Amino acid sequence: MGEQSELEVVIESADDEIVGDVERALAPADVSRWEPARVVDPLTVLAVAGGIVQLVEGLLSLRDRLRARPSAPMVRLRNAEGHELALDTATPEDLRALLAGGPAAENTTSA
Secondary structure, X not given: OOOEEEEEEEEOOOOHHHHHHHHHHHOOOEEEEOOOOOOOOOOEEEEXXXXXXXXXXXXXXXXXXXXXXXXXXXXXXXXXXXXXXXXXXXXXXXXXXXXXXXXXXXXXEEO
């Protein structure tokens, strides 16, 4: 079994169909939907845990799916160290670095 990692997936949508698509795209990783902190925000946060290789493959597949949608929501990834990455421009190297706990090239921000 490979290295395990956890991250938050922040989806700028509360639409159940969109969020469900994201959850299915990340399966078989362990995906948990957080309760909304404020109901006025069209935002959904998922906690995702799994093997790094599995997560990178799932996230790249999700990125490609979202790119094909004309009105796809913005999806951001955040690791436990507070580094954040926009999924739409993420590379495999960016994702591996973020999942390993560090920042990813110039595509990340820190909290």
